[in-house]
Amino acid sequence: xxxxxxxxxxxxxxxxxxxxxxxxxxSNHLYFYWYRQILGQKVEFLVSFYxxxxxxxxxxxxxxxxxxxxxxxxxxxxxxxxxxxxSAMYFCASSMSPLYGYTFGSGTxxxxx
Amino acid sequence: AQSVTQLDSQVPVFExxxxxxxxxxxxxxxxxxxxxxxxxxxxxxxxxxxxSGSTLVESINGFEAEFNxxxxxxxxxxxxxxxxxxxxxxxxxxxxxxxxxxxxxxxTSLSVIP
Numbered sequence: 001x002x003x004x005x006x007x008x009x010x011x012x013x014x015x016x017x018x019x020x021x022x023x024x025x026x027s028n029h030l031y032f033y034w035y036r037q038i039l040g041q042k043v044e045f046l047v048s049f050y051x052x053x054x055x056x057x058x059x060x061x062x063x064x065x066x067x068x069x070x071x072x073x074x075x076x077x078x079x080x081x082x083x084x085x086x087s088a089m090y091f092c093a094s095s096m097s098p099l100y101g102y103t104f105g106s107g108t109x110x111x112x113x
Numbered sequence: 114a115q116s117v118t119q120l121d122s123q124v125p126v127f128e129x130x131x132x133x134x135x136x137x138x139x140x141x142x143x144x145x146x147x148x149x150x151x152x153x154x155x156x157x158x159x160x161x162x163x164x165s166g167s168t169l170v171e172s173i174n175g176f177e178a179e180f181n182x183x184x185x186x187x188x189x190x191x192x193x194x195x196x197x198x199x200x201x202x203x204x205x206x207x208x209x210x211x212x213x214x215x216x217x218x219x220x221t222s223l224s225v226i227p
Contacts, residue, residue: 042203042220043203045217048214091156101159102157102159104156
């Protein structure tokens with residue numbers, strides 16, 4: 001069964017450093033998403049991406065965040081200057097259509113120290 | 114905008130007993146409804162979904178959920194749980210427009226006791 005692949009599975013970074021979280025969505029999917037889950041808390045929407053542009057973003061997705069689909073297969077989330085409160089599990093998801101629900105990756109655990 | 118409430122943050126239940134995980138939503142537009150499951154240290158997996166048609170939907174591992182529009186609910190049930198059902202369960206909602214994102218509830222932690 002096709003799956004969404006996220007790398008790395010765990011990333012430790014120092015506060016203020018830039019991080020790039022990588023995702024390879026399912027190849028024929030058209031909609032791409034990033035969500036995050038702070039430990040023990042709810043899954044929060046960050047951003048959706050369709051037709052090579054951001055279709056919606058949440059209040060969390062401020063100027064420190066950016067997304068890119070550089071080569072038609074990867075979908076990346078960049079955090080420009082990480083803060084302690086960015087520590088969370090970050091999930092990438094893709095979908096052919098919201099009708100079918102999303103396929104989530106297994107997540108990247110980001111720890112900011 | 115949509116929102117989701119899951120009233121029970123933790124539900125302990127004995128093995129082979131029935132379970133119901135409650136979910137209520139609010140929305141000013143028509144919605145799609147989902148249940149996702151997260152096993153320990155894993156990602157989110159779609160368990161079942163309601164899009165239209167029959168209000169009772171089933172998953173392959175014995176869970177079912179019923180869409181009740183008048184009560185704005187989408188409770189998840191299983192008649193007999195197994196140890197392997199221990200996980201976090203998230204109810205989720207989206208509007209029916211193609212660009213609508215999925216909004217997750219806070220989750221219910223189901224613990225199955227041997």
